[in-house]
Amino acid sequence: MIRGLRRIAGMEAYDTIVDDMREITTDSADFEHIRKHNLLYVDKTMYAYELIRSEARRFFFLSRPRRYGKSLFCSTLHAIFDGRRDLFTGLHIAEHTDYELTP
Numbered sequence: 273m274i275r276g277l278r279r280i281a282g283m284e285a286y287d288t289i290v291d292d293m294r295e296i297t298t299d300s301a302d303f304e305h306i307r308k309h310n311l312l313y314v315d316k317t318m319y320a321y322e323l324i325r326s327e328a329r330r331f332f333f334l335s336r337p338r339r340y341g342k343s344l345f346c347s348t349l350h351a352i353f354d355g356r357r358d359l360f361t362g363l364h365i366a367e368h369t370d371y372e373l374t375p
């Protein structure tokens with residue numbers, strides 16, 4: 273639909289961008305669900321890596337207001353510790369760190 277309208281308006285150049293756009297979720301804090309359905313995920317795995325590698329690693333308090341991504345971040349950590357390599361393709365922790373994503 274959007275594609276067609278853009279073509280009519282002579283804006284073919286934007287088709288690629290529109291085709292690459294991912295769906296945004298506002299109601300899933302399930303990392304596996306977001307990745308498996310190719311929904312937009314803002315990569316926060318660099319922070320997960322920092323946290324895992326941190327020296328002061330006994331307790332962490334995520335002091336952010338509601339809807340700031342705490343639950344999704346925890347779900348991401350869960351997937352990391354489960355070694356779900358299949359879910360991290362293209363994300364920072366898999367591509368740019370030495371972290372071994374193994375079950």
Ligand SMILES: Nc1ncnc2c1ncn2[C@@H]1O[C@H](COP(=O)(O)OP(=O)(O)O)[C@@H](O)[C@H]1O
Binds near residue numbers: 298316342344
């Ligand atoms: N890194 C992210 N990438 C994409 N969407 C996100 C991200 N973090 C949070 N969201 C979206 O924001 C919503 C609220 O996040 P959530 O983890 O439930 O917040 P909190 O637990 O802090 O209340 C999620 O359901 C998800 O749709």
Ligand SMILES: [Mg+2]
Binds near residue numbers: 301342343344
């Ligand atoms: Mg929450």
